């Protein structure tokens with residue numbers, strides 16, 4: 001199995017609080033990997049490090065064999081041209097139309113002519129099922145359409161890595177299912193590596209080939225979806241069964257918590 | 263366990279001073295990094311073949327400059343009238359009414375033109391910069407630019423800086439002109455001076471360096487207003503309410519800084535011109 005991304009000994013802090021505690025795993029090329037975990041387990045933090053928005057306290061992140069933790073901002077541009085990111089709120093530029101949003105990476109990084117770019121943009125919008133909505137502004141789009149436009153922009157430069165942060169969060173089940181289908185199609189058509197941060201069980205079962213599970217800043221599982229389903233780790237079992245985890249504290253610990261003596 | 267023997271209030275004072283000092287150092291560091299990269303992207307980067315976004319700069323010039331023309335001319339017109347009245351009140355005691363022209367002309371070009379313009383532009387554009395950048399930060403749009411390999415400073419901030427560096431001096435010239443017009447109209451209607459004589463007196467009293475020092479100030483104020491607005495916008499952490507707070511902070515801070523810089527320049531020009 002060829003690795004697209006390799007994270008080694010990653011330690012990260014917000015201020016003095018340690019968020020990720022020595023995280024090591026890799027993400028296979030050409031597959032869809034889901035990053036799972038409860039709220040506050042550090043999924044978004046991990047994603048922000050992998051896409052180079054934050055620098056870790058310690059550890060290395062290799063993308064296509066290049067250690068991005070040691071690259072300068074200018075060297076990072078080459079890496080970034082090969083990856084697309086969909087943010088949780090889509091993060092389209094509100095001052096630009098949908099078409100101009102999708103065209104933005106192309107106009108900034110290539111010297112293509114306006115008419116060529118127009119055609120590229122129309123192809124991308126068609127790909128995500130938004131043909132005809134190019135002239136609208138982001139504020140005129142529904143949540144699901146925003147996500148689709150965000151994916152079109154992320155795909156603008158034909159990246160070989162696509163990152164999606166909670167693509168179906170806050171959408172109704174039908175719209176969410178439509179997005180899942182789009183993600184599956186992207187992988188089939190473009191053979192790219194897709195990394196999805198998500199909680200949604202139904203969508204995990206449809207889109208994922210591989211899973212990485214975090215709990216309180218530590219990796220509790222990496223492996224294929226079949227391995228995940230077969231696992232008998234209580235945390236994983238309760239996550240997949242949507243059961244609240246057995247978090248009750250021992251009586252002594254409980255006393256410590258409320259008296260503040262630790 | 264060893265217990266600290268320092269009395270609590272003393273400890274708190276040290277703790278507070280230390281924390282304030284550290285966070286001050288932190289923001290100073292952020293500010294200097296920001297200033298450094300803004301100037302790099304504006305002046306050095308174009309030399310290496312990355313020209314600034316001309317169209318975006320023009321859009322910003324229209325927004326910050328052209329659209330401010332009515333308010334700037336209106337306010338400075340009235341200030342010109344008020345100045346002339348105040349000057350006449352003193353000067354008529356000496357029968358030196360014609361010197362109203364000198365006073366109005368010099369105070370406007372050297373001092374009030376740039377200051378008035380800067381205060382108005384802080385209120386209109388400084389706040390708009392903070393709000394725009396702040397809401398983009400809150401919506402992760404700035405992060406999105408970074409992940410697309412687009413430098414947000416070059417893309418968003420440089421056009422604003424270019425716009426204000428050009429428009430602040432231009433607006434100041436307009437303010438000077440309409441203030442002097444206000445003075446002329448007051449002098450010729452209420453003070454019984456002939457407009458021709460008033461204008462001639464104004465032209466004779468103004469040295470080119472009066473106008474020039476005013477324009478140098480205006481340029482500096484334009485840089486200050488842009489940097490403060492952008493800095494406050496980039497500091498937005500949470501959501502909409504933080505954007506509002508930062509917008510207010512941007513206006514307050516840029517007006518204070520404009521006055522401080524004005525004092526600095528006035529002292530400088532006092533000794534060196």
Ligand SMILES: Nc1ncnc2c1ncn2[C@@H]1O[C@H](COP(=O)(O)OP(=O)(O)OP(=O)(O)O)[C@@H](O)[C@H]1O
Pocket residue numbers: 014019037038039040041042043044045046
């Ligand atoms: N900007 C920040 N400053 C300080 N602490 C933060 C910041 N962002 C996140 N945290 C903290 O880091 C921890 C991990 O947050 P993160 O957003 O990575 O979790 P998550 O797994 O994405 O959760 P969710 O599923 O709710 O989005 C949380 O405890 C959060 O309080």
Ligand SMILES: [Mg+2]
Pocket residue numbers: 043044045
């Ligand atoms: Mg998250």
